[in-house]
Each structure stands twice: as structure tokens, then as C-alpha cells.
Amino acid sequence: MNFRRVFIxxxxxxxxxxxxxxxxxxxxxxxxxxxxxxxxxxQGTTLTITVLAxxxxxxxxxxxxxxxxxxxxxxxxxxxxxGSAQINESGTNLSVETAELNLLINKKPLRLVFQDKNGxxxxxxxxxxxxxxxxxxxxxxxxxxxxxxxxxxxEKAGRFLKREVALTMWNSDIPGYSADTDPLYQSIPFFLGxxxxxxxxxxxxxxxxxxxxxxKSSRKRYSFGAEGGDLDYYFFYGPSxxxxxxxxxxxxxxxxxPPKWALGFQQSRWSYPSExxxxxxxxxxxxxxxxxxxIYLDIDYMDGYRIFTWNSKSFPNxxxxxxxxxADGFKTxxxxxxxIKVDSSYSAFRSGMQLGCFLKKADGTLYTGKVWPxxxxxxxxxxxxxxxxxGGQFAGLVAAGVRGFWxxxxxxxxxxxxxxxxxxxxxxxxDGDSAPHAEIHNVYGLEMTRxxxxxxxxxxxxxxxxxxxxxxxxxxxxxxxxxTGDNVATWEHLKMALTMCLGMSISGxxxxxxxxxxxxxxxxxxxxxxxLQLGVFTPLMRAHSQINEPNKEPxxxxxxxxxxxxxxxxxxxxxxxxxxxxxxxxxxxxxPPMRPMMLEFPDDESLxxxxxEFMFGPDLLVAPVLAEGKNSRTVRLPAGEWYDxxxxxxxxxxxxxxxxxxxxxxxxxxxxxxxxxxxxVMQSSGEAPVDPLTLQAFPPSEGQQYTSEYYEDDGISLQYxxxxxxxxxxxxxxxxxxxxxxxGAVDGAYKPHPRRxxxxxxxxxxxxxxxxxxGQRLERSDQPEAGARTPQWNFDAVARLIxxxxxxxxxxxxxxxxx
Ligand code: GLC
Numbered sequence: 001m002n003f004r005r006v007f008i009x010x011x012x013x014x015x016x017x018x019x020x021x022x023x024x025x026x027x028x029x030x031x032x033x034x035x036x037x038x039x040x041x042x043q044g045t046t047l048t049i050t051v052l053a054x055x056x057x058x059x060x061x062x063x064x065x066x067x068x069x070x071x072x073x074x075x076x077x078x079x080x081x082x083g084s085a086q087i088n089e090s091g092t093n094l095s096v097e098t099a100e101l102n103l104l105i106n107k108k109p110l111r112l113v114f115q116d117k118n119g120x121x122x123x124x125x126x127x128x129x130x131x132x133x134x135x136x137x138x139x140x141x142x143x144x145x146x147x148x149x150x151x152x153x154x155e156k157a158g159r160f161l162k163r164e165v166a167l168t169m170w171n172s173d174i175p176g177y178s179a180d181t182d183p184l185y186q187s188i189p190f191f192l193g194x195x196x197x198x199x200x201x202x203x204x205x206x207x208x209x210x211x212x213x214x215x216k217s218s219r220k221r222y223s224f225g226a227e228g229g230d231l232d233y234y235f236f237y238g239p240s241x242x243x244x245x246x247x248x249x250x251x252x253x254x255x256x257x258p259p260k261w262a263l264g265f266q267q268s269r270w271s272y273p274s275e276x277x278x279x280x281x282x283x284x285x286x287x288x289x290x291x292x293x294x295i296y297l298d299i300d301y302m303d304g305y306r307i308f309t310w311n312s313k314s315f316p317n318x319x320x321x322x323x324x325x326x327a328d329g330f331k332t333x334x335x336x337x338x339x340i341k342v343d344s345s346y347s348a349f350r351s352g353m354q355l356g357c358f359l360k361k362a363d364g365t366l367y368t369g370k371v372w373p374x375x376x377x378x379x380x381x382x383x384x385x386x387x388x389x390x391g392g393q394f395a396g397l398v399a400a401g402v403r404g405f406w407x408x409x410x411x412x413x414x415x416x417x418x419x420x421x422x423x424x425x426x427x428x429x430x431d432g433d434s435a436p437h438a439e440i441h442n443v444y445g446l447e448m449t450r451x452x453x454x455x456x457x458x459x460x461x462x463x464x465x466x467x468x469x470x471x472x473x474x475x476x477x478x479x480x481x482x483x484t485g486d487n488v489a490t491w492e493h494l495k496m497a498l499t500m501c502l503g504m505s506i507s508g509x510x511x512x513x514x515x516x517x518x519x520x521x522x523x524x525x526x527x528x529x530x531x532l533q534l535g536v537f538t539p540l541m542r543a544h545s546q547i548n549e550p551n552k553e554p555x556x557x558x559x560x561x562x563x564x565x566x567x568x569x570x571x572x573x574x575x576x577x578x579x580x581x582x583x584x585x586x587x588x589x590x591x592p593p594m595r596p597m598m599l600e601f602p603d604d605e606s607l608x609x610x611x612x613e614f615m616f617g618p619d620l621l622v623a624p625v626l627a628e629g630k631n632s633r634t635v636r637l638p639a640g641e642w643y644d645x646x647x648x649x650x651x652x653x654x655x656x657x658x659x660x661x662x663x664x665x666x667x668x669x670x671x672x673x674x675x676x677x678x679x680x681v682m683q684s685s686g687e688a689p690v691d692p693l694t695l696q697a698f699p700p701s702e703g704q705q706y707t708s709e710y711y712e713d714d715g716i717s718l719q720y721x722x723x724x725x726x727x728x729x730x731x732x733x734x735x736x737x738x739x740x741x742x743x744g745a746v747d748g749a750y751k752p753h754p755r756r757x758x759x760x761x762x763x764x765x766x767x768x769x770x771x772x773x774x775g776q777r778l779e780r781s782d783q784p785e786a787g788a789r790t791p792q793w794n795f796d797a798v799a800r801l802i803x804x805x806x807x808x809x810x811x812x813x814x815x816x817x818x819x
Contacts, residue, residue: 021132021139024061027107030094036082038094042110045133049105049112052080052234054098056247059112061140061231063133071433072205073443074475076253101237114200114235122200122237123193126221131231138206139225140233148195149608150214150222151598154188154474154507155484157181160499160596160611162191166216170209171442171471173413173420175486176520179496185411185485186472187442188507189224190248192241197603201236201244203251203474207442228439241506241599242591249508249590255477257587258511259464260715261331262404262481263579264293264685265569266542267553268333268515271300274314275321281553282330286683288555290566291573293684295325296406296544297334305373306341308348308393310400322401329684333404333466334397338412338448339376342368348393352379357386359426359437367426369414378412381447382428382440390448391455398459404466405452407480410445411471445471446479453479462717468540474508481511481540489518494531495626499611501538502596510583510592513540517552525557526628526663529564533666534624536572537616539583539593564664570681577677577693577712582617584711584725593617601638606654610636619674619708620645623659623667633661641672643698648763648800670698673706675730675741685715692756692805697732697741698763705733713750726750726810739764739817746810754807756789759815761802767795768817773806775814 029041036051050058084099094105101122104113110131113124125131129141150162158165158179169187177184189204191212202224204210210226225231234251236244267285272278278295285292301318303309310318322332340349340358352358358377359367368375380386394405414421424438440447449469456465467480476482484500487493497514504512516535517528532554535541545552554565572579582593591599595615597607613623613635621642623635637653644651644659645668651657659667670676676696700706713725725748733740741759771778771793781792791806804815 021129021134023109023129024131024133025109027110030089030107032087034082035087036085038087038096038105040094040105040107040110047110047131049096049103051082051085051096051098053247054083054085054100055237055243056080056083056251057096057098057101057103057114057235059231059233059235061131061138063138063230071430073207073446074203074205074252074473076475076478077251114237116198116237116239122198123202123235126223129221129223132225136228137225138229138231139223140231141221141223144215144218144220144222145195146219148193149598150191150193151596152188152191152201152503152507153212154190154504154509155184155186155482155500156503157184157496157500160502161609162214164215164219167212167214168209169211169442171411171421171445171473173409173411173470173485176488177485179492185470186445186476186482188472188474188476188504188509190474190507192244192506194241194598194602194608198239199241199244199602200238201241201248203234203236203248205232205234205474206230207473208439209441241602245506245508245591245599246589252475252508253478254590255481255509255511255583255587257464257584257713257720258481259403259466260576260580260685261293262466263539263576263583264541265291265572266294266296266333266540267292268296268542268544269298269552270545270547271298272296273300275316278321278325282325282328284553284555286328288562288566289683290554290562291569291681291683292330293686294331294333294404294542296542297332299335299337299372301334304341305337305371306343306346306348307336307339308396309346318400326401329686331403331466332401333406333468334402335406335408336452337371337409338378338381338407338444339369339371339373339409340379341373342366342375342377349377351393352377352386352389355385355389357383357389359422359428361426367422369422370416371409371414378422379448379451380428381444381451382430382435384431387447387451387454390451391458394452394455395459398456403463404468405456407445407448407452407467407469410448410469411441412444443473445469446473446476449476449479464716464718468542472509477509477511481513482509483512483540483542483544484514486519486546487515489521489523489527491527491626491628493518494527494534495612497531497538498534498614498624498626501594502611502614505592505594506596506599508590510586510590510594511539512594513538513542515542515544517543517545519544519546520549522550522552524628525561528552528554528557529561529568529663530625530666532565532568534626536568536575536666537594537614537620537622537624539579541572567664568666573681573685574678575676576685577679577710578617578620580715581677581709581711585617585709597636597638604638607636607638619671619676621669621671623669625661625666631660631662632658633667634658635667635669637669641701642669643672643763644668645670648698650763670696671706672698673700673704673732674698675708675710675732677710688753690753690755692758693808694758694760695730695741697730697759697761699732699734699739699761702734702736705731707731712752713748720750723748724750726752737819739768739819741815743813743815745812752808756805757808759804761804761817762800764795764800764802766819767797768802768819770816770818771802771804772816773804773813778804
């Protein structure tokens, strides 16, 4: 047991009690280790500066220097090469220079100044306060330029831009939260600062309750710190914000590619109470031809809320139900909460007790708290034995065919106690050093998803697990997608669904979504329809509802809205090849599908605070309608040229345009030059084969060319890790009287079902005089034979498009159209 931690716990002050800060003073001694690390001692404190890469520096301020380094729950990459760091000492200053930035360390008093290679200050400690400590608390104050903007901080309600706000990191179950509720369910202590088009990032790797005061108590400085542990942060330099996200996600890990079905439409509610109702819902989708991939079972599928059990009356034959749903194209996802009912006749409780997997009080007795099942024990997810035990509990559900798991209430939420969670002094055993709940709280959800993900993978080693979580910490996407908890059916919450998903995306969690239609309350048909439209462009597209609300399935709002909602979900399935490609990209470089405008266009000041439109992937600009009664929407277009996706009308950017947005349509624009791979509408993502694969091509201006990428694999196994994927680039170019499309040779071993490619050139007013595919001239066929395998082309004057259709192969193919 660690005595410093006990001391910290005793010293824990009530939330934000005014601390008498001690500012770190003059450096008394310095020592270098290797070429990339230096330690500075001052009044019993130690500051360690470690260069991990030319653009990543770790700053670790310890007030208790002799302690062994604490374990990081977030960081997965530790073998950094240190870049080209050089550490020089001269008089009262020390400088750490890398190829991309310089860090000046003033020694009297100790203050840090990060500069770019031209000597411009990127970020600096506040000259007055700098790094401070008081009791167990640590904090740093930084200068706050008037024109600096802040983004990120994980799951935060309200505006996307964060200034003049105080934010806390403490995982909390807050149903029906509002724009100014803070904290919420998960903690990602990471943010970006941007100024004059240049960005830096900071990740505070501290799991204690931490807080960020971004200009709330002072307009001149901001601060961040925690109630215990070290002030241990990573500084990333861009200047592009994308580079920072790539680096941050390299440090804490990225989302593995999810199963493709998890990107289809998902239907949930608390609860579909019986097998009969679940079958009715499945029929509801199929009979109305509304696509859907997933049906969720909320807490009532269980026997008295006992996790890993079924209610034998309402779900008498789970394998049969799940099997029948599977045959109809539905995957079944079930909820699991951490609270295990204290009941000696319940096998999960008994086995967990036998192996000592539950949290205990200091006197060795079981810690219990109330959740849905009544009095519960809580697994100690910080401990590997408990994680393995938990992972093994899924065997029955997996054998019944359940393929996805929804980890909820894992802040953890405890009913009827003032703190709404486990007592802060309860010790987690960990795997060596024990730690109080105050230190583990923010990673309890993360470790629950880890136990779940690893357990599922062990049970089905050839399939990608799907886990959806409410609580997590930095690095959480390694194990789970997440959603924004118990929101409300209001227009304000629709706006927040967007800003919160953008905030999560830019904080390293690309796989995110909000309960479509709102969890609490009943949306109008219009609100539901608009929410569903936004959902097409959130990676997680899940409709959900609280108990005791009227039905909220997409057909519950009258015939006209049923048609609109069907078209909306169809659109999701049409875009699935593009969506899947963007997810594959995020799994490789961390750049999320949902990209705030400032991420994609960091130099455009007019977009820096825009949080009602966004890029989905590199090429779609989405401008959802977020207010009631609107039939049009104004959209700010960035520089370049843009096509209205619906009309193929072309616009020149750096301007605002107003477009029609009747209730059935969400405004979407496409970057000129882009190719958006789309497929035929299907009822679930697993349907095959899909023919043709339609490449919607939006020609660039004369003399321009643009390259897009396409990714595909079997959508379910892990074989893509061994090269079993299908990846190619498309380059679209335009000259005075021609348009060319080069499909690059396929990289990877994956063989899709035999199919045709339909290159669909949009926004063209005249038919071409000749079309060549792979050097061969094709005849025009205006009555194309459905499914014909011979290459052909046609022109549609009304829709203003050219279709060129030919069999897909793995070779490079050049298509030339002359006008
Ligand atoms: C929590 C979840 C919600 C779920 C309910 C019942 O409120 O956030 O999504 O439906 O618990 O399990």
C-alpha cells in the first residue's frame, strides 16, 4: 500500500476549495540523462523534461520526487526515439532544441517557454504563477493570448469552442444534462490551442479529478491541474491540428477498425421487453424496407438485472431469437453494467467472490452499492485477475450469438449515495501497487471496456469485437465506441449532439454518436427526422429512448415521415463504402471521420468558430438543419470549389451560400475533384454482392487534379492486419475538353465479390464525344442492359451525369472522356 496516496486522500480538499498555491521557485540543481532528458530540482520538487520526438515533449512535475513512476492507463507507446534533441545550459537558462521546436527553461524562477524555430512563442508558463502545488494538488498556469482558441477536452456539452469556461474531469452519470452541465460521463484531458493558424496540443495524463480553467477566472491566463498525482503532461506541436491528433493518438492508441455492421443503422430502446417485441421491431424494419443492422437489448432482457443472465419468461430461447435475427441480417447487442447483484445463488456473484474480483473496504468486507438490481458488488477492473474473470463471463452470451456489448453505468454510477459513485477511499488492488478509487475513478470505465474487449476477442479470436461505452478516459477508443449518454429530445440537444461529437472526434475518439431522437422526452416528427439526418454523418448511428416514452422507431411519426426517414437511412447505406473508408483512415492515423472545420481548414479564420457544419471525411461538407421549421440553410464554403451533392450545382468557395433544405433533405457539399464511393441501398450491411459500386465523381476545374482513396475488406475478421484488404486511389483530373479518371492498381490481397464499377461523372451538361476505358473506345448505350458485364456508357441530360460501367478488376484502369 502506498502511503503517499493515503496522505493525498486524507488531504483531498472539497471541490475547488481555494488553495494557497506554492509556486515553484529557483532551480537548485539540474541533471541530464541521455540526449533527450533533463531533470531540474527546486525546493524538493522535480521537473523532468523528456523529448519523445521533435514535436512531442513530456513535462512531468513531481512534488514527491522519490516515488516510482506511476503507471499510465492511457499511454501505449513508450519507445520514442527522442528526435534530434539537444540540451544546452547557459547561465540562468536551459534550452531544449529539436528540429521542430525550442523549449526555453528559465531557472529563476522555473518557467517553460515553447517556441517555434523562428523564435515565436507557441505556449508559455504564466510568468507570475507557473507550476504550483498545495497539499496533494498540482497545477500550472499558462499565458492566454487574447486571440488564442481552445478545442477538445473530450465529452463536453455546449459550444465547440472553449473559452471562458471551467471544465472538470470526473466521470459522472448526469441524465438529462444541459449545455452548462459539467462534468459528464467521460474524461479526456486533452485539448488544442490555436492561434494564427498554428496549433499546439496538451494531454494531461492524470486520472485524479482534474480541472481546466480556460479563461474563466482570468482573461490573461489559463490553468490546469489535478487533486492528486503528478502534473504530467505531453506537449505536441503542429503547426497543423491534424498532426497533433495523429501524434496524440499514437501516444494513447487508436480505434481498431470496427466490424462493418457497427456502421449500419442501430435501433435501441429501454427496453424491448420481450422476444415477441424484438421480433416485431425486426419485422417493422424489413416489412417497411428501412435498413437496419443492429437491435439492442437494454436491461430488461436479464433475470432481475443480473448481468450475463436472461429472463426466462420474456426471452425463453435466446439462441433461437439471436439466430433468427442474424438470419434476417440483424446483429444483437446487449447491455452490461458493472454492478453484480449480491446474491449467493447467482453464478457471476459467486465466481467473482471466489476469485476475489470485487472491491473491498479497508476492513476486508465487500464494498456494496445500489444500482438497477439493488445491492451490488463492483468488479475491480484495475486488476488483471478481475478483468480476466469478467471477460470469461461473456461465454454464454457469445455462445447464444450475441455479437456486441454495451457497457453502461461504468463511471461507475451508484444510486442513493451523495457522491453518486464508489467511496473515494476504497482501494483498487491493481497489479502491484494499490490505488484509491479517487485515482482509479476516471479509468474505471476504460478498464471495464478493456476487460470486455479482451474477453470477447479471446472467445472469438477471428472477429472484431464491438463494444459501446458510456464512460472512458484517454485511450478508450482502443476498446470501445462511445455515445453521449442520456440526452433530451430538444432542438438544443440536437445542436449539442453535433458539438459534442465534434469535441470527442478532435479528442481522439472517432467512433462516436448521440442517442438519435433524444433519450428523454418525445421528439416531434420533424426533430426526429433532422436528428436522423445528422446521424447519417455520425460514425455511430443509433436511435435510443428512455423507458416509458412513446415508441420512437423511424416509422412512428406518420407515413410522410416514415418515407423521409427511410430515405435518410438509405442515404447512410449508400454512403457506407465512403464511411468505411474514413473509419479505416481513422484507425491508421487517428484523423476522425467527423472533422470540425478548423481541423480541415486551420488557416481560414472565418471557420475557426464554426460549429454547425463539419467535414465528414476529407471530401463531404455536411451542414445539418438544427432548428425547427427551416426549409433552407446558409452554409459557409471554404476556399476551393464545391458541389451541392443533391443538385450537382458547382460553387466557388470562401463565401456563404443558402440552399434548399426541406425537411427530407440535409445539405451536403462535395469537394471538387473528389470521388465518393457509394453502393446500392441494402437492408443490412452484410448483404452481398453489391453491384455496381458507384464512384460518384465531381470534376475539378480545368487544369486541376485530386486524389481520393478507397478501402474495403471482409468487414468482420482481423485478416486485414495481414494484408487482406482492397485499397486503391482514384485520381480525377480535368483539362480544357476532357475529364480523366485514373483508378490506381489495387493494393492488398482481398477479393471482393465479382461486381461492376460505375463511374458516375456528375454535374456535366453535355455528353462526351468519346469515352475510352483502358484504351478502348466504348459505344454509347442509352438503354443500358441491367447487370450487363460488357463495358458501356450513357448520358443522363436531366440528372446531368455520365455513367461509365465496366467490370471491376485489381488492375489500374484509365477512363478518358472527351467533349
Ligand atoms: C442509462 C443509460 C441508458 C439506458 C439506461 C437503462 O440511463 O445511459 O442508455 O437505457 O441506463 O439501462
